[in-house]
Amino acid sequence: MSNADATQSVTERLTDRDTLYRIGLYAVMYGLAVVFFVPYWRMFQLSVTPIAVLSQGGFNWIPPEITFAVWQRYLIEEPIIYQWAFNTLTIASITTAIVLLVDSMIAFSITRLEWPGRGLILGIIMASFMIPGYVNIIPLYTLINDLGLMNSYWAIILPFAAGPLGVFLLVQFFRDIPEELEEAARLDGFSSLRIYARIILPLSTPILTALGLFVFIWSWNQFLWPLIVLNDDALYTLPVGVVTLRDVNALAPNVIMTSLALASLPLFIVFLLFQDKLISSVQMQAGTG
Amino acid sequence: MGRITIDNVRKEYDSDAGTIRAVDDVSLNVQDGEFLTIVGPSGSGKSTLLRMIAGLEDITGGEIRIDDTVVNNIAPQNRGVAMVFQNYALYPHMSVRQNMSYGLKLTTDLGDDEIRRRVEDTAEMMGIGDLLDKKPNNLSGGQQQRVATGRAIVRQPDVFLFDEPLSNLDAKLRLHMRTELQRIQEELETTSVYVTHDQTEAMTMSDRIVILNDGTIQQVGTPAEVYADPVNKFVADFIGSPSMNFFDVSLDDGVLYGDDFEYAIPSDLANVVRQNARSDDLVLGIRPEHVTVDTDGADTVAATLDVLEHEGSDNYLYLSEGDTEWTVRVDGNTRFEWGETVEFSLPPEHLHVFDAETGENLVVDEGVTADVDGSSVTA
Amino acid sequence: MSNVEATTDNRTASRWEQLFDRSTRELLVGLLFAAPYLVLFSVFLLYPLLKGLYMSLHEWNFLEPSKSTYVGLENYARLLEDPAFWNALWNTLEFVGMTVPLIVGVSLVLALGLNKELKGSRLLQFVYFSPYVLTVSVVGIVWAQMFAQGGVGTQYFGWLFSGSPLNSKFWAMPVIVVTTVWWQAGFYFAVLLAARQNVPERLYEAARLDGAGPWRMFRDITLPHMKNALLFVVIASTIFQFQVFGQPYLMTKGGPVGNTETLVYYLYELGFQTRELGFGAAVGYTLLLILVGVSVLNYVLVGGNDE
Numbered sequence: 023m024s025n026a027d028a029t030q031s032v033t034e035r036l037t038d039r040d041t042l043y044r045i046g047l048y049a050v051m052y053g054l055a056v057v058f059f060v061p062y063w064r065m066f067q068l069s070v071t072p073i074a075v076l077s078q079g080g081f082n083w084i085p086p087e088i089t090f091a092v093w094q095r096y097l098i099e100e101p102i103i104y105q106w107a108f109n110t111l112t113i114a115s116i117t118t119a120i121v122l123l124v125d126s127m128i129a130f131s132i133t134r135l136e137w138p139g140r141g142l143i144l145g146i147i148m149a150s151f152m153i154p155g156y157v158n159i160i161p162l163y164t165l166i167n168d169l170g171l172m173n174s175y176w177a178i179i180l181p182f183a184a185g186p187l188g189v190f191l192l193v194q195f196f197r198d199i200p201e202e203l204e205e206a207a208r209l210d211g212f213s214s215l216r217i218y219a220r221i222i223l224p225l226s227t228p229i230l231t232a233l234g235l236f237v238f239i240w241s242w243n244q245f246l247w248p249l250i251v252l253n254d255d256a257l258y259t260l261p262v263g264v265v266t267l268r269d270v271n272a273l274a275p276n277v278i279m280t281s282l283a284l285a286s287l288p289l290f291i292v293f294l295l296f297q298d299k300l301i302s303s304v305q306m307q308a309g310t311g
Numbered sequence: 312m313g314r315i316t317i318d319n320v321r322k323e324y325d326s327d328a329g330t331i332r333a334v335d336d337v338s339l340n341v342q343d344g345e346f347l348t349i350v351g352p353s354g355s356g357k358s359t360l361l362r363m364i365a366g367l368e369d370i371t372g373g374e375i376r377i378d379d380t381v382v383n384n385i386a387p388q389n390r391g392v393a394m395v396f397q398n399y400a401l402y403p404h405m406s407v408r409q410n411m412s413y414g415l416k417l418t419t420d421l422g423d424d425e426i427r428r429r430v431e432d433t434a435e436m437m438g439i440g441d442l443l444d445k446k447p448n449n450l451s452g453g454q455q456q457r458v459a460t461g462r463a464i465v466r467q468p469d470v471f472l473f474d475e476p477l478s479n480l481d482a483k484l485r486l487h488m489r490t491e492l493q494r495i496q497e498e499l500e501t502t503s504v505y506v507t508h509d510q511t512e513a514m515t516m517s518d519r520i521v522i523l524n525d526g527t528i529q530q531v532g533t534p535a536e537v538y539a540d541p542v543n544k545f546v547a548d549f550i551g552s553p554s555m556n557f558f559d560v561s562l563d564d565g566v567l568y569g570d571d572f573e574y575a576i577p578s579d580l581a582n583v584v585r586q587n588a589r590s591d592d593l594v595l596g597i598r599p600e601h602v603t604v605d606t607d608g609a610d611t612v613a614a615t616l617d618v619l620e621h622e623g624s625d626n627y628l629y630l631s632e633g634d635t636e637w638t639v640r641v642d643g644n645t646r647f648e649w650g651e652t653v654e655f656s657l658p659p660e661h662l663h664v665f666d667a668e669t670g671e672n673l674v675v676d677e678g679v680t681a682d683v684d685g686s687s688v689t690a
Numbered sequence: 691m692s693n694v695e696a697t698t699d700n701r702t703a704s705r706w707e708q709l710f711d712r713s714t715r716e717l718l719v720g721l722l723f724a725a726p727y728l729v730l731f732s733v734f735l736l737y738p739l740l741k742g743l744y745m746s747l748h749e750w751n752f753l754e755p756s757k758s759t760y761v762g763l764e765n766y767a768r769l770l771e772d773p774a775f776w777n778a779l780w781n782t783l784e785f786v787g788m789t790v791p792l793i794v795g796v797s798l799v800l801a802l803g804l805n806k807e808l809k810g811s812r813l814l815q816f817v818y819f820s821p822y823v824l825t826v827s828v829v830g831i832v833w834a835q836m837f838a839q840g841g842v843g844t845q846y847f848g849w850l851f852s853g854s855p856l857n858s859k860f861w862a863m864p865v866i867v868v869t870t871v872w873w874q875a876g877f878y879f880a881v882l883l884a885a886r887q888n889v890p891e892r893l894y895e896a897a898r899l900d901g902a903g904p905w906r907m908f909r910d911i912t913l914p915h916m917k918n919a920l921l922f923v924v925i926a927s928t929i930f931q932f933q934v935f936g937q938p939y940l941m942t943k944g945g946p947v948g949n950t951e952t953l954v955y956y957l958y959e960l961g962f963q964t965r966e967l968g969f970g971a972a973v974g975y976t977l978l979l980i981l982v983g984v985s986v987l988n989y990v991l992v993g994g995n996d997e
Contacts, residue, residue, distance in 0.1 A: 051803045055817045061832050064842055081845040124727040131723035137716050150735055156933045156954050157978040160961040160970045161742035184734035202400035205367050210414035211388030214719045224404040243825035245936045250962055261825040268831055275835055282828045289823045297816060304877055305884035308922050
């Protein structure tokens, strides 16, 4: 019986410590979440605070008065933000489509077709992985200029689509698709094109979705490069456009914050819809890194 | 029709260690409607040979013909062959019906109705009629195997190629599918080439067996032939389960001397051996099922019982004397005690004597065994 | 077998098969599939890379490139004596040196905490990760606002600074660092969470039976199993943070007095404000060499000790 007593007291002690530990854990994790949430709250809070309150100075967590006038103005009266959203959406969509198509094609070619030199080409593409995008901006700028692509969607789309990340990810993935499947398909009379389109692509939807989401988000969020190659109000992307709005509305934080909230909204919705997908695709990248 | 002629076919790979010859100068004829099995240990080149017939591997040298067409440069789908893969290779994103109909759609001009009819007939024959709209991942291993086979059958090819199709199934299911495949092949009378490492499968299913080792053909023959008259020690060892007993012996004056036994053999057998032997180093071989336990025979060998294994209808005795170990099959009803000394005789008609160095069988009856290179073999 | 017409008739080589042998066919098809990406890659990545090297050896004339003059390594020599370059390099190192450890620490805490079963863990995950999907303009402007007049940072930490911290030589960089950690930690948190969840639970059970406490379990089981993921986080965040541009551009304009001007910012000014393209290209190449060096060094220091 002494044995049973000892066991019980150990469990009790453990339970006590466990409870304390869990309380601490909840406090830390939710505390951090609150801290992480503050910038969002400030963005929203300021966007609905009337300019009269703001110009009094002072600090509030909850504004004494609330107005959706600025939201209304942007959503209904000022079309420029729609134009920018459209530009950004177009660029991000075309970039994503191109990346998925050409990257999967070359990854298929390298992993599934046998031709001399494919190892070397893969090696060069992998080596270029070491080269961070920004170091190339000056020569790239002269190239875009020479090609007459300044102030066009293509100036942003094409350099982005040349990046090696997608090839890298897809090569890894395609390698793991069993070869027997492809052989069975050849005996069934599949051409290379059909094997690519009917076997490899359908089997790769998880990685293609992950890659597509990421390319879309990165492309959408690009800042430095669009800043360099776009010099026309009507062509701006959201990230570049909202900066010009800030400069114009320096004295009206509510206007600035509304435009920022609006600019963030589309990707926030994407994230809400694809949270698990997106997070697992982060993990896929790291798995290969 | 589906006659396969393989002429001096070679397959070489380049590797870091130089050129590797996976298949070395193989010649073989497969008759129309024949069920031919290629057996060999892993790395013997059997799968490579099959894949060259399918067109999945390039042929380094030699020629493969199907009927009268040289197929070396013909794409797999145009060779009139269908293959069942070891891992089935079913398209995971397609239903069973789509899996089975794809090849027909791409390689024939058949209309949709005709394709549907054929797929359904084949599915009925394979007993998977009610699975047509499922995805492969929802099927059991046995069902997947049936779909894979059905996918090959529905093409109505001239030649079936099987690459270890049953090796992923559990023992009971494997036995069942073995008879099933035999039944189908007999029904369709389609030429079949079947690769396996399992000699039991080869023995039970085939019209003829090809035994391959290190990329070369060791022997071609009916199951009975390769069992009774193996041309060399490799074949003798590979065919039959449990495998043949082997002992290093020398022959002196009609008596075989082993390390721990001696045994007199009939003089005509001794003569044949002496005639064919190139040295004094010989290997005596006898199958466990041919050793005869008799306590009162004239010439017997004695050994002590170490282990007795019950296998239902049969018992296996594991005996030893000195460093020499014997495996003997006896009737399931026979009783022995552990440690008992067992006496047995070796019937001369079942004795094999091999050259220790080359492994060649010195007592093979030339008339029975097939020509090694297979080119003169007829069914 | 009744039906042979379907396959037998086909047993002839198609025109395509007659025209080329198998390896030629594979080469042609292979190149056809590879070509679209290879064109993009060569034109928009490889060519600029080589052209950058070429430009860096010239006094480059943007309007009339043919009038550029070859100057050898002069741009690189100038760079070594350029205080603005050294300033930018120092600022970048300062930024990376503060940001990377903080990112690793914060993301590790978030990952280990969320690995336990918590109520609302999906919501927490959403909050931690979500800043990562924001564009740098939103991040930079919101955080600049928080440290401006009436901002939350000024309200609670104002006693630390006199005036706006973004105008303070001492505080401007730390504010940019905190901003960056908020923006980026979620990404690395997701990586580390996955790595933590991949540690087999039996190991902890075995360790508990062996009498290991929480700290020992963390040190002897968790850390070794997460090593590769941590290495990825360190290298990836170092390389990414080295290229910081948007935050100083939006929050401080590189100020005060160039105190937050980073290498990419400097590159941007050279290329697109003062138009010293040849010199800018040299800065770009130097940045490239530094980054390749950093990854190699990182690998040797952090990753090289297990083999």
